[in-house]
Amino acid sequence: MSFPALFSYLESIMPFSDSEREVIASKFSPLEIKRKHKLLISGKVCNAYFFVVSGCFRMYGVDDKGYEHNIQFAADRDWIADIGSFYSQKPSQLNIEALESSLVLRIAQSDLYELFSSQPKLNRIFKIMIENKYIELQNRVLQNFSSTAEERYLAFLEHYPHLKNRLPNTQIASYLGITPEFLSKIRKDLRDS
């Protein structure tokens, strides 16, 4: 169990010794997840973090009318968890679902906390990761307020080139906060012009 994808990610931030790698790797378990299967179900506590080795996931909430709204996608070499539920240990309102058959590495909350104590470097890595996710979200809030749906769609294509040919348009529409029908119209307008 050497998890090259995980360490390639970790060591892109800072180096680890062989013994550190061994301790860290021992806490992660590989999981194969089939398309449409879930890593987290709304109502349950999110008691693990997941590192996506390959495949693709979406995290989404469901509103009063039953509509789903994608909060974020996570593909190769990305992390995913409901951070709010994970740290508060309260039930999550979100779901994490595989959009493709995927391979993830799972680390339980208690094991991650142990690593935070024994491997202080991991604290920094997780701090950096959350900062990055925070910045992404902040840009999204700003953009939702200041751009039309078409502008947001174009920005999405530019910002996530590795996702655009991998996701059905319905999923992209849900991420942009519009209906699939309206995204279809946007795409038609872009083709026509």
Added chain:
Amino acid sequence: MSFPALFSYLESIMPFSDSEREVIASKFSPLEIKRKHKLLISGKVCNAYFFVVSGCFRMYGVDDKGYEHNIQFAADRDWIADIGSFYSQKPSQLNIEALESSLVLRIAQSDLYELFSSQPKLNRIFKIMIENKYIELQNRVLQNFSSTAEERYLAFLEHYPHLKNRLPNTQIASYLGITPEFLSKIRKDLRDS
């Protein structure tokens, strides 16, 4: 310089010894900021974090058409900075402006990094703070997608009771992502019903 407001906040999370307090306090400088003055101006790098002792600030971006969009407010015992610019040391696209005459404690980026090394506890406190801000933003994204402006306004009043009598409605409208005129209509409808 004992900064009771700062340590009352820090010690609500974890205790500090007298000597720790002294080292930490030595890195913060108090600043008085008058209404409408800025802690951060778009185009500059955000090279400090601010702890708001008293008063109130908004952080906002300006879109192509010149409209301002409030990203967040920070009042008593809250932190404010453009986290993205702070960590990347790239120019910020945001502004931080006092809505009232305020008192803040400023810590420069280099001093904060020094404290992160010498006072590991602060790492955890900042990690927790960013997690909380992340959760807040995530809820905001979800709510923007799944609620009407009226629902978001009511949720704002409920979630930020200490701000609602302190902010002009134009600022609240900007935070909610609607025009001041439309907020006025919402308030009228709520009064009439």
Added chain:
DNA sequence: CGCGACGTTGATTTGCCTCAACGATTGTGG
């Protein structure tokens, strides 16, 4: 006092949604 920020109201416009219908594609069980 007079100016500028603020809140309100009304008329009109528009971006996006809703609902409905229809082909194309995928995938799955018999």
Added chain:
DNA sequence: CCACAATCGTTGAGGCAAATCAACGTCGCG
């Protein structure tokens, strides 16, 4: 290996939430 269901993308007609533009009264402040 085919038949059928399910998912996906598209198009169109009609409707609604919120924006835009314009006007006006109020208040606090220099």
